[in-house]
Amino acid sequence: MRETESLRSAVNVATGSPDARLLALLRAGDESGLRELADAYEAKIYQLAFRYLRNREDAEEVTQDVLYKVYRKVEAFRGESALSSWIYRITFNAAMSRLRTAPLQRTRTDEESSRWRDESPPQPLAEVADWSNMADEGLYRRQLRRRLLKAVLALPAIYRAPVVLRDIQGLTTEEASARLRVKDQTLKSRLHRGRVILRKQLIDFAGGLTLHHAAA
Known part of the structure; x- marks a missing residue:
């Protein structure tokens, strides 16, 4: 075989x-x-x-x-x-x-939509502090992952590469910078910019939920 x-x-x-x-x-x-x-x-x-x-x-x-x-x-x-x-x-x-x-x-x-419409007054999404308490957490996470992947694919290549290597493949800063042949600080800068772009694109869907800020 x-x-x-x-x-x-x-x-x-x-x-x-x-x-x-x-x-x-x-x-x-x-x-x-x-x-x-x-x-x-x-x-x-x-x-x-x-x-x-x-x-x-x-x-x-x-x-x-x-x-x-x-x-x-x-x-x-x-x-x-x-x-x-x-x-x-x-x-x-x-x-x-x-x-x-x-x-x-x-x-x-x-x-869920009907329940929210019937509430008086309705609770703003911004006040939902802990998404993990939602009944449909699994569904929410799957939907967020789909939106995130689509947004990653739309990133300019210079920012997409660091995001893919660090946040999807899980490489360290040193490993990712070596793969891209750039300095660690350059990698961190591009990664940060890529995450900022993604965060802006996902803010409406996530109701203010932000991506992690790890810069290791």
Whole structure:
């Protein structure tokens, strides 16, 4: 099995397969891999998800979930099929899971919206001090992760790379700066700027929840 996988990988690289290059970037933890993954597959993943879900919001959320999972779990790809087939299988599974849970989530959201409308006076979102006490904390965190990933992909490359390396891959400042071949202080400055941009984009959704300020 390993010999077959190695042979297939060697053939793909030798023939200049786009997926082979993408796979190499992902497995190497290259910060550009996430952007290239989105460029190559985001539209296709969305189209497939929408075919099953028939709902734009659900399809968008599944798309972000799949991109994140592929990026984080690429080592699970064993090369027994094409990379695209593996990604589409993940998409199908995510869409089926969404089909099972989406009606319940929408019902809870509608009930919550009605409850808030009926309150007098309504409680401002800014006064919610502890999001961890929310009944739908898990759903909230998944939605926040999707919004965050989408915002990260939209960052200028100079800021996206530090954010991906430090906040998604979990590299230390020293490791990330070495990967990017910049000074530690330069890395910290770009990371801070990237986080500020993300925070501004997420502020409405998060109700004032901020990203962590670790600068180690």
